Amino acid sequence: MRFVVFLVFAILNIVSPLVESVSADTLRVMLHTGSFPPYFFEEGDSRSGIIKDIFSALSNETGDTIEYIRVPFNRALYKFEAGQIDIEPMTNPVWRQNSKVPGVYSIPYTVSEEVVIFNSRHFISVDSPEDLLGKTIGVVRGYRYPKFDPYFESKRIIDYRLENENKIVQLLLAGRLDQALINLDFANYQIKKKRLGSQLKVGKPFSVRDMMIRFHPNKIKMVPRFNKAIEKLLNDGTIKRIYDRYR
Structure with missing residues (x-):
């Protein structure tokens, strides 16, 4: 009996790793x-x-x-x-x-926190999409922005669709965009690593998910x-x- 019990435990020790694998x-x-x-x-x-x-x-x-x-x-x-x-x-x-x-x-x-990022010369305080009525905002093509999408659809805010976040930053720095919607971690990383604090300014989060x-x-x-x-x-x-x- 002891031999049988030992054999069962031995088999289990062999089989268990195989099952996990x-x-x-x-x-x-x-x-x-x-x-x-x-x-x-x-x-x-x-x-x-x-x-x-x-x-x-x-x-x-x-x-x-x-x-x-x-x-x-x-x-x-x-x-x-x-x-x-x-x-x-x-x-x-x-x-x-x-x-x-x-x-x-x-x-x-x-x-994930999404923020409005600005060319520093055009920074304004934004508490809701209503503060950006009539403006053009850079966004990433294919992304959804639940809080802003109704404004884009009605053209109360103009969405300027771009390939990715890197392109958004390029146009902000070039002065071709005044503001954009962007991920906070990405924005902070760009500002810190490329020392863009005098050129770009981050507003309040409009979405935290x-x-x-x-x-x-x-x-x-x-x-x-x-x-x-x-x-x-x-x-x-x-x-x-x-x-x-x-x-």
């Missing part, structure tokens, strides 16, 4: 072309960025392998809907409510273990330390 997966994660610091940098850049650092920490906990798919933003959204990308790493359901494949979301692991991982429905089984990993990384301060590297 089989349950691990290779996940295709959306990462756009170009750069969006501090979240990600151009391919070949020695800096990894917040998204890669966070997913490196998550995959260490879950055992999954991460493969990054770099394509233009709108193409990335299409590939997610087609099941050719498994994960959008940082988003909110409000931004994807019109998607053909809304997806399944993890628990939040950070927040929880950031989650969006999984394609065919990867729904991954959500519980990623939620468990997120909770651990939040509790032990890992995610905060990753953000602090880029601030």
Whole structure:
């Protein structure tokens, strides 16, 4: 009997790691072309960025392998809907409510703050979209801005659609735009690293949203273990330390 019990435990010790290995997966994660610091940098850049650092920490906990798919933003959204990308790493359901494949979301692991950024010579205090009636505002093509979209649709505010956030900053510095809507972390990173504090000024946040991982429905089984990993990384301060590297 003792031999049988020993044999059962021996078999379990061998099988358990194999089960964990089989349950691990290779996940295709959306990462756009170009750069969006501090979240990600151009391919070949020695800096990894917040998204890669966070997913490196998550995959260490879950055992999954991460493969990054770099394509233009709108193409990335299409590939997610087609099941050719498994994960959008940082988003909110409000931004994807019109998607053909809304997806399944993890628990939040950070927040995203969106602000109005100005060419310093044209700064005004903005408390609501009403303060920008009649003005032209730089925005990223393909993005949704729930608080401003009704004003764009009615033309009470003119949206000037650009390829990405880097192009927005270029036009602000050149004086071709007076103001734009932009991510706060991106704005602060640009101002700090390029010493643009005298040329660009950041206004109040107009949107603060929880950031989650969006999984394609065919990867729904991954959500519980990623939620468990997120909770651990939040509790032990890992995610905060990753953000602090880029601030």
